[in-house]
Amino acid sequence: MMSSPRSQDYRTFLAAAFREPAAIGAVAPSSTTLARTLASVVPSTGQPVVVELGPGTGSVSAAIQRRLPAGARHIAIEANRNLAEHVRETQPAVEVVHGDAGDLIPLLAGQGLCRVDAVVSGLPWTLFPLPVQRRILDQIGIVLAPGAAFTTFAYLHARALAGARRFHHLVRDAFDEVIVGRTVWANVPPARVYVCRRAVRSG
Template sequence: MSFFAEFVRAPMTVGAVAPSGPALAMAATAVVPRTGSPVVVELGPGTGAFTGAIQRRLAGRGRHIAVEINPRFAWRLAELHPAVDVVTADAAGLVTVLTQRGLNEADVVVSGLPWAAFTENRQRDVLASVSAALPPHGVFTTFAYVHARWAPPARALLRSLRSRFDEVVVSRTVWANLPPALVYYCRRPNTR
């Protein structure tokens, strides 16, 4: 199973022709604490571009839950990363996923979701779930491709992020990714 084959099969849920690169993974996961026992949720892990980076930052601590809608990706990810709790589910059901595991919230949510492929309603539903799952100190990260940043779905995403979080910091361009991308670091959810 290749990433490209899954893109061809379901472009609206995969959203890209190739997985994110290591430089983007490092930037997107920089908020995962290197101390303590955090609950980290990864949305749309796909083939695991961010998964390994999260696992390295956790170094055996905390809890890592990966929510993947594509069952083929989920199965492969579980095989490659047995320490990760891989769940085949929709990201909009994040609160339910946490509740089923006896958790009330996540400290960090890292997203690899294809926001540009989502309708505005779909973006809203997923972001509502993310903000409901985060405590006041929680952090959410996601990314956008630089070339598509000014397209209507990307602009809608940024508006939605700014309406749901007190702080949205945009990273420098990650030129080492193909295509180049930037990361949104979102803190203090304001929809509780």
């Protein structure tokens, strides 16, 4: 019997998480509610360019696609080769780049881009050491167009972990406006969404 895309997504996600738990950092793809909240900053008019970091099996990609108008571009940067291939196959409108979010600026340059209208992240920030968190956040701040937003999420249960606390402080220093939304309970595990605007340039 043909499996539904959803169960196939779960299987692909679990296989990746099993092989590389330290790079995936989750037990399941984001729920529709979390995905929709993350994608709410994506412009639904004009011809926006949106970057997604760590699409996994594409649950957030689908929410971004639902908002995007015709003529928009949606670049998704995924470090795991199998997951990159999965999103390429299941969501052909998404321009999937197999690469490291830490190389955001050169990867975007390779797509002929230097400014974007939104960055939506599914990255497992708490697993990254400080220099990696900083390197990615700095580049996000540089590529965001004036007024554009960056969204990401943090799992509720992990908020006391050192990596999560470090990320929280880092993101508050990196952006002038940081709004932490209400807990999305309809997700495994429950998570909070950060909406950040106006990067603060250091130095």
